[in-house]
Amino acid sequence: MVNHDLVREGDQPVYSFVVLEGLIGSTKYTGEGKRQITSFFVAGDIPDLHGLHLSVMDCNFSTLTPARVGFMRHDALRSICDQHPRIAAAFWRSTLIDAAIYREWVTNVGRREAYTRMAHILCELICRMRSVGRIEDHVADIPITQAALGDALGLSTVHVNRMLQELRREGLIATTGSRVHARDWAGLKRAGDFDTTYLHQKTPAD
Amino acid sequence: MVNHDLVREGDQPVYSFVVLEGLIGSTKYTGEGKRQITSFFVAGDIPDLHGLHLSVMDCNFSTLTPARVGFMRHDALRSICDQHPRIAAAFWRSTLIDAAIYREWVTNVGRREAYTRMAHILCELICRMRSVGRIEDHVADIPITQAALGDALGLSTVHVNRMLQELRREGLIATTGSRVHARDWAGLKRAGDFDTTYLHQKTPAD
DNA sequence: CGTCGCCTTGAATTCATTCAAACCCCGTGG
DNA sequence: CCACGGGGTTTGAATGAATTCAAGGCGACG
Structure with a gap:
């Protein structure tokens, strides 16, 4: 249940998912096999929206605690975005906040x-x-x-x-x-x- | 020319900019005054597209070398996005790649x-x-x-x-x-x- | 009751920082 | 033309923060 990879680096997923319960982390591994968690995701977050526009995953998403998630097909999400620009903007905004959090993490870890x-x-x-x-x-x-x-x-x-x-x-x-x-x-x-x-x-x- | 802040944390800018020449960095400062550069931006990049959807800046953008940039009004960019969903998608994609780079930086610095x-x-x-x-x-x-x-x-x-x-x-x-x-x-x-x-x-x- | 996963502790080691000084290149002004 | 500064680079030595290694403890669960 814990440390279960929902998505893996290199995958070309056709689903995104929303966190319903528990804590999810985006993770990367160095060549030496060391793991870095690059961000947390809590209930309500959609961690891998970036899969919508980037074909290949550059990180993993793993459960850090027991968790429940709900999957959503990319083509369904895309058609929602096409038909409801407001929702598309909200999704975009959500990924921008993720990026802001990554920036803070770089600072936290680096300095x-x-x-x-x-x-x-x-x-x-x-x-x-x-x-x-x-x-x-x-x-x-x-x-x-x-x-x-x-x-x-x-x-x-x-x-x-x-x-x-x-x-x-x-x-x-x-x-x-x-x-x-x-x-x-x-x-x-x-x-x-x-x-x-x-x-x-x-x-x-x- | 160098170490010049184009945008500052806390600002609520009405412009984004594109890098024409030189190297730009997104930077943050800790309470102790230590600086962390969280990403580089080279010619062709639009570093602060996230300002389009996030009202307040959570980082600075500074020149790391002598540089030239071109500014673009947010309202102009927004109307382009409204009229040309393909361009909006390309912008979104660009911010997603920025996020992927941030993730790698967390890993690089952390592990x-x-x-x-x-x-x-x-x-x-x-x-x-x-x-x-x-x-x-x-x-x-x-x-x-x-x-x-x-x-x-x-x-x-x-x-x-x-x-x-x-x-x-x-x-x-x-x-x-x-x-x-x-x-x-x-x-x-x-x-x-x-x-x-x-x-x-x-x-x-x- | 034993085992497995996770937390805790101490000691030795290592990686990186800090401090301080010297050096080098280059542009400026006397 | 040369002295002077200034920003950036280089060097060495002392210090410090965090890792590694190794062992023990604690609690949950089969």
């Missing part, structure tokens, strides 16, 4: 140190889950492994573990099982050098 | 070590310049500073310098002034763990 990076990604996850109603009282249910977090942050599992400990020690988060509780949201944002602008949320859930 | 990372970015630059006819005999004229390369790779200037030296020592590249010569293209691609797929070039210039 922030591990502790800040960790806090930042938690902020993003919480914001995005909140905007689709998956957060209650700053508590997010994210049954993602520390290894996966490492793949998203470009860090080793061991170091992810230490950074999480430090965030707990600082009183910024608490974890019980798969739940992450943002105990000090303002502090977490500060620690993560986090600014929601890049998410382009209509209601800046903050 | 490849400095030497490989450096080789990889040179491969990308050379491929993209070649596809728009800016390369003769594997020689690229890229008057970009090592500091800028560092900002693109998430590395310090000093380390960029050392990695370039190593690439020279291995006989993969030669540099004279601002010219980079890929002396051993196959070797450089191997060293950079480089696969052109993500560039989605129609004529895989390789």
Whole structure:
């Protein structure tokens, strides 16, 4: 159920999919076999809309937690786009926000140190889950492994573990099982050098 | 002329622009003031098409070398898109390729070590310049500073310098002034763990 | 009750940064 | 014509952040 590839690099899919439940990641592998998660996708997102206009996949989409998705044929999507330019524009916009998130990830991985990076990604996850109603009282249910977090942050599992400990020690988060509780949201944002602008949320859930 | 911001984070521009000459970078700054270049744009590219559908800029666009650009009003572009769905689709496709490049950059910065990372970015630059006819005999004229390369790779200037030296020592590249010569293209691609797929070039210039 | 996956811990190592200084090329002005 | 600066490159040494390796613990599940 977890780490299941829905689409693979090199594929030429005729379907896109929408996330109904769980967490999906777009992933790439280096020649050395190291995995990088390049973005998360939460309920409501359509991760691989780019397949509509790019014939060959340049990344994989895998489940990071148990998940449910719904598939949609490309030809159906295309005819919807042709007939309803507003929807086409909305799809386009959605892919542009994905790109904005990728940009932020490059910055996060390239220029922030591990502790800040960790806090930042938690902020993003919480914001995005909140905007689709998956957060209650700053508590997010994210049954993602520390290894996966490492793949998203470009860090080793061991170091992810230490950074999480430090965030707990600082009183910024608490974890019980798969739940992450943002105990000090303002502090977490500060620690993560986090600014929601890049998410382009209509209601800046903050 | 260099390091000139054409557009700034937070702006709500009414123009997009096309690169006519030179190298443009999309950049972001962390709270600590560190710069990350999240992508390059070469002649023919339209870097900030996303401004068409996202009202506020989440990154800057700066010149990395002396450059010439041409501006285009958003309302003009929008009416072109409305009247010519084929052009709209081409624009959309172009932004999707940008996103694919961002994904690769996340991977490059997150999971490849400095030497490989450096080789990889040179491969990308050379491929993209070649596809728009800016390369003769594997020689690229890229008057970009090592500091800028560092900002693109998430590395310090000093380390960029050392990695370039190593690439020279291995006989993969030669540099004279601002010219980079890929002396051993196959070797450089191997060293950079480089696969052109993500560039989605129609004529895989390789 | 044993096993498997995931989390945690410590110590040694490595990769990359930082700091500081020297160098080089090139354009400018005395 | 040469001294002067300035931006960019190069070098070495010391430091630091994160990885790797290896082992142990913890909890869920068959």
